[in-house]
Amino acid sequence: MKSYARLALLSIAFILVFTGFAGSYALGATESEALDAVVAAEETIATCYRAAAEADGAGADVAELLRRLDEAGELLSKAELSYGRQDFDSAFDYSSQSVNKLTGLVAEAEILHETAVKEYYASFLVTTGGSAAGVAAVVCSGFVVWRLLKKRYGEGASK
Amino acid sequence: MSLEEHKVLFIVVLGVLVLFAASPGLTRLLVLPRTEFFTELWLLGPNHKAEDYPFNVTAGEEYQVFLGIGNRLGYAAYYKVAVKLSNQNQSRPDSFNRTPSTLPPLYEIRAFVADEDKWETPLTFSLTYNRDENQSHIQVHDVTLDNAQLNVGSFTSSWDSEKNGFYCNLFFEAWIYNTETSSFHYHERFVGLWLNMTA
Numbered sequence: 001m002k003s004y005a006r007l008a009l010l011s012i013a014f015i016l017v018f019t020g021f022a023g024s025y026a027l028g029a030t031e032s033e034a035l036d037a038v039v040a041a042e043e044t045i046a047t048c049y050r051a052a053a054e055a056d057g058a059g060a061d062v063a064e065l066l067r068r069l070d071e072a073g074e075l076l077s078k079a080e081l082s083y084g085r086q087d088f089d090s091a092f093d094y095s096s097q098s099v100n101k102l103t104g105l106v107a108e109a110e111i112l113h114e115t116a117v118k119e120y121y122a123s124f125l126v127t128t129g130g131s132a133a134g135v136a137a138v139v140c141s142g143f144v145v146w147r148l149l150k151k152r153y154g155e156g157a158s159k
Numbered sequence: 160m161s162l163e164e165h166k167v168l169f170i171v172v173l174g175v176l177v178l179f180a181a182s183p184g185l186t187r188l189l190v191l192p193r194t195e196f197f198t199e200l201w202l203l204g205p206n207h208k209a210e211d212y213p214f215n216v217t218a219g220e221e222y223q224v225f226l227g228i229g230n231r232l233g234y235a236a237y238y239k240v241a242v243k244l245s246n247q248n249q250s251r252p253d254s255f256n257r258t259p260s261t262l263p264p265l266y267e268i269r270a271f272v273a274d275e276d277k278w279e280t281p282l283t284f285s286l287t288y289n290r291d292e293n294q295s296h297i298q299v300h301d302v303t304l305d306n307a308q309l310n311v312g313s314f315t316s317s318w319d320s321e322k323n324g325f326y327c328n329l330f331f332e333a334w335i336y337n338t339e340t341s342s343f344h345y346h347e348r349f350v351g352l353w354l355n356m357t358a
Binding site for chain 2: 045046049050052053056057062063066069070073074076077078080081084085124127128130131132134135137138139142146149150153154
């Protein structure tokens with residue numbers, strides 16, 4: 001009987017401690033933690049924007065990256081609003097969601113950037129090289145045609 | 160007619176063919192530089208046209224507008240649109256001096272817009288307010304923007320005897336992120352609505 005009572009007490013204590021921890025984890029964002037999270041989200045967005053802008057400058061299609069940045073930006077705006085209303089839990093949560101939206105974006109932007117640079121040079125070489133070859137072909141053909149015409153009509157005139 | 164008489168014609172035809180062959184390369188080499196770089200900021204009414212803007216508003220009633228940004232800056236830009244509310248006496252953005260309002264933003268909308276692209280979003284807003292006992296002031300308690308309750312503090316608007324109404328100005332300032340300074344700068348663009356808060 002005594003052991004049952006002890007077990008019940010231990011169970012109650014465990015539940016209380018567990019719910020206490022869980023509660024403090026879920027609702028425990030302090031003002032400074034929320035502020036740090038908002039600042040971190042702002043910096044992450046700025047870093048990702050720089051990477052996307054560089055890829056865009058190289059001619060990459062960054063529409064998907066900008067769409068994700070838009071979503072992250074909206075979450076950051078909500079985080080700032082929550083922080084202003086002293087709802088630090090929501091501010092922390094929105095900031096974390098904002099950062100999560102941008103996971104891997106810098107690496108993706110770098111890949112797009114490199115691909116765009118390679119494609120640009122390849123395309124540049126093909127168009128300028130192709131044009132140069134075309135011009136050379138036209139000039140050479142013209143020269144040959146002119147020589148042939150001159151030979152034929154020149155001989156015809158002499159006869 | 161001898162062959163020499165057709166020489167000019169031959170050279171002209173050859174020249175045209177040369178230009179034709181060179182045109183793909185020329186389009187890559189002879190790119191005219193863009194000279195005008197700017198941002199468009201617009202506000203449209205509920206029918207997505209520049210008409211029927213909300214003006215006479217009622218407390219608790221929802222109104223819709225469309226906010227848009229067009230990027231012609233030559234690069235993908237990071238914009239922040241500061242949503243602000245002022246009464247007749249408070250600071251508003253100045254087109255002449257190109258300065259923003261000194262009021263703190265109620266909300267900040269972030270937008271990432273590619274070059275030569277546009278961004279647009281519908282905005283639904285409502286105001287909750289009531290008149291004071293003397294009927295000389297209106298106290299705005301809440302501004303709701305897209306279901307987000309914005310903190311307006313102690314915002315009041317006094318009776319405008321010239322225009323016969325209690326007015327407030329809901330406006331949107333465009334700010335742009337500068338990668339060199341890692342900060343936002345006022346982009347000298349704003350749009351807004353004058354609202355007459357009726358009973």
